[in-house]
Amino acid sequence: MNLEKVVFGFFVLLAATLNFGFFIGDIDDPVVHNEYELFAAVVVNLVATVLKFGDRTQIGAVHLATSLVADLQLIAATLVWAYATQVSTEGLTASATASVVSLSGGALLANTVSLVLLVVETVSFRRS
Amino acid sequence: MSRGLRASLRHLTGRDQQPEFRMRRRSPLVTGVQASATIFVILRRMRAPLIILILIFAVSVLGLTLIPGQDANGQPWHMGFFDAFYFMSYTATTIGFGELPYPFTGAQRLWVMGTIYLTVVGWAYAISALLSLLQDRAFRQALALQHFTRKVGRLREPFLLIAGYGQTGEQLGKSFDTLGRRFTVLDIADARIDALEMNTHRADVPGLVGDARDPHNLEIAGLGHPWCEGVLALTDDDEANLAVTMAAALRRPELPVVTRSLSPVVAGRMQTFGDPTVINPFDRFGDHLRLALRSPDVHQLMTWLENGPGAERPARASAPAPGRWIVCGYGRFGRHFTADLRSEGLEVTSVEQHASNPDDDPPSIIGDATDPDVMERADLRTAVGFVAGTENDTTNMSLVAEARRINPGLFVAARQNQPRSAPLFAAMEVDALLVPTDVVAHDAYAQLSTPLLWRFLRELPGRDDEWAAGVVARLTRACGRRLEELWKVRLTLEEAPALVPWLDVGALRLGDLLRSPADRDAPLPLVPLLVLRGDECVLTPGGDFLLAAGDQLLLAGRPAVRRQLETTLVVDALPEYLVTGRRVPSGWVWRRLTGRHPAAPPGLPARSVGRSSGDTRQ
Missing domain, CATH: 3.30.70.1450 (Regulator of K+ conductance, C-terminal domain)
Known part of the structure; x- marks a missing residue:
């Protein structure tokens, strides 16, 4: 067992699950989308991205690309959230919540691709 | 795999096409993976510092949002993620705007105190990791390699590949640069590539530190480049020269290769790969001196043209009357030279300290040439020519001085081994001076500068002195004392x-x-x-x-x-x-x-x- 692979798989999976946890629920209901979950998703996604740095294989490059997409989507979601809560006079309305959640939904798709890659990589790994 | 296939296809089809068309085709030079190696090194090394920084930030922000605070009216208040991240950003970067938006409670201050130390350590770690990466030897080499690869890949005019940038390479590089020719340099020593950067060439000369025996390095230096027009293997290692010759012959059989070797055996091995021009400086010096003895004006013209642009007109050697020659130092050079002189029908007395092998061609006199008794036996007074050809510059100089003392009218030839002895030999004003690196540089220049010059020089030895003197006079009128x-x-x-x-x-x-x-x-x-x-x-x-x-x-x-x-x-x-x-x-x-x-x-x-x-x- 390779500890590096364990940590890598752990963070990739955790990024996807946290993202999913935030995404699930009515899209315009702020009550079912916890901001702490979004924060955790951003942090874990960033860590997962950094873990993917410096892999020169083809699959490693695609891994990094999916992570970067997820980061982009999640950071966009947090920016929308920050705008709604801090700048906008109307606060976290249903439409703002819908924007945040749909952006995180995009990140979820990227994270799912990441998971598929992880599974493909594992399955295609042959023991000598 | 597909690249290799394409390359071989191009190779096959290229033979039937016009050479110019083939020259202008672009071929994939160095893979993209290799070119972006630097960024991967940075990313890989920065993994740990970046993760630590992300975690420290995450923990600090999370803590701030969880710890209860008070607003201006003393009401319980929880800091949001936005404020917490804002606060951590200016605190971690040591900007420190203060406690915003409301003054902190004791619990918050306790937490912030811890996070300040954590974040400062995290930043310091990340920055120092980045800085040490920039100073890392491997990283700098990767950076230099990428820089070099890019420069070579961008060349869009014919260039030469010089493997080995010692005395010879440097001299040749200068001549080619004066002609406006481009070249790339591959050398195993850092110092020589540094020297290359210090030199003021007209054109930008890409230089790479690397072993020329490695075909990969040759490839990066432009061996497979469509604009590469010739390869010069000028390292001081015969085996490396052989390796370069082989790589060039196998990879690009159509390219001219010029290399040097002192050993006829290695030269023979080189000739089995394609048709490289192998320059043996001892051989060439012998040819030159024979030409100088036979027709000094032709020799003067040849030397002048070989020395390249900016060369001052060499003095016309005054040939001695036919007679006996004395060759001191009967090693590889001495034997070669003695054979040359004997083939001219001259009598030769050779002097060597040790008879290496009694079977093969012993020297005429065995003994230390610097010993006055040995000199006496060689009988300098009746000789016409003297060659100081040992492998030691100090010995050679003292031999020349001694020979001149005994017989001031001698024609004196000397061999200079070390470049640093050059001013001393220049001061001695010997009649013919062998500097192996110069001989190779001039010969390689004559062969590669333009095919017409090489053709001209090859026709020269058959010409008479009168004609050559005329050409030298016309050249002097047209160009002045410098060519x-x-x-x-x-x-x-x-x-x-x-x-x-x-x-x-x-x-x-x-x-x-x-x-x-x-x-x-x-x-x-x-x-x-x-x-x-x-x-x-x-x-x-x-x-x-x-x-x-x-x-x-x-x-x-x-x-x-x-x-x-x-x-x-x-x-x-x-x-x-x-x-x-x-x-x-x-x-x-x-x-x-x-x-x-x-x-x-x-x-x-x-x-x-x-x-x-x-x-x-x-």
Whole structure:
């Protein structure tokens, strides 16, 4: 067992699950989308991205690309959230919540691709 | 795999195509993976610091949002993620705007105190990791490699690959740079590549530190590059030179390869791969000295032309009367040289300290040449020539001094081994000095600068002294004491469009071409060294030589004169003036007004080259 692979798989999976946890629920209901979950998703996604740095294989490059997409989507979601809560006079309305959640939904798709890659990589790994 | 297939396909098809077309095709040089290696090194090394930084930030922000605080009215208040991240950003970067938006409670301050130390340590770790990465040797090499690869890949003009940038390489590089030729350098020593960067070349010279024996390094240095036009293997290691020769012959069989070796065995091994030119400095020096003994003027001309642009006219060696020669040092050089002299029918006395092998060709005298008794036995007084050819510069110099003391009239040749001895040997003013690195540099220059010069030099040894003295005198009149650049003119439609109608009817003589476009009675101060037509060449053709289309001329003269001649080649009104003395306007308007047109030979329309009439009519 390779500890590096364990940590890598752990963070990739955790990024996807946290993202999913935030995404699930009515899209315009702020009550079912916890901001702490979004924060955790951003942090874990960033860590997962950094873990993917410096892999020169083809699959490693695609891994990094999916992570970067997820980061982009999640950071966009947090920016929308920050705008709604801090700048906008109307606060976290249903439409703002819908924007945040749909952006995180995009990140979820990227994270799912990441998971598929992880599974493909594992399955295609042959023991000598 | 597909790249290899493509490369071999290109190789196969390329043989049937025009060489120029093949030259201009781009081929994938170095893989993208390799070019972006640097960024991967950075990313990989920065993993740990970045993750630690992210975690420290995450924990600090999360803590701030969880710890209860108070607003301005003393009401319980929880900091949001936005404020917490804002606070951590300015605190972690040591900017410190203070406690915003409300003054902190004790619990918050306790937490912030911890996070301040954590974040500062995290930042310091990340930044120091980045800085140490920048100073890392492996990283810098990766960076240099990427830089070099990019520079070589961008070359869009013919260049030479020089493997081994020692004395010889440096000297050659300077000559080629003066000619405006590009080259890339591969050398195993850092110091020499640093020296390359310190040198002031006109063009940018990419240099890589690497082992020339590694084909990968050669590939990066441009061996597979479509614009690579030649390979020079000039390292001081025979095996490395052999490896470069092999790699070049296998990878690019069509490229000319010039290399050096002192050993005939290695030279033979090199010859089995393709057809490289192997320069043996001892051999070449022997040839030179024999030529100098036989015909000193031809030798002077040859040396001058070989030394390259900017070289001062070498002194004419005064050949000694035939007689006995003494060769001190009977090693590889001594044996070679003795054989050369004997083949000229000269008597040779060789002196060597140790008889290495009694079977093969022992020296005439065994003993230390610096010993006066040994010198006495060699009998310097009755000799005409003396060669100090040991592998030790100090010994060679003392031998020369001793020989001159005994017999001041001797012709003295010496071998210089170390470059740092050069000023001392120069001060001794020996009649012939062997500097192996110079010999190789001059020979390689003569072979690669232009094929016409090499052709000229090969024709030289058969010529007589009188002719050579004449050429040297003409060169001195045209160039002065320092040789100007030699250049080539091809009388083709591309290079000399104005001349083609005249050449096609056979109406242009060399003497007419070399008249001044300003005043046809004044000849241009140029020396036509050689005309090459097909496979035949004429050395120093006379003024009545009839030129034909496709001829190649090798000319020597000052750059200003070269520009005048180039005007003649492209302005279509000039050849008529030079041949007949009739001035023809070169502009359309003036031709209309004066009614004079260039006399176009039958069947060929007059070619018009857009030039204002002013610059040709003065």
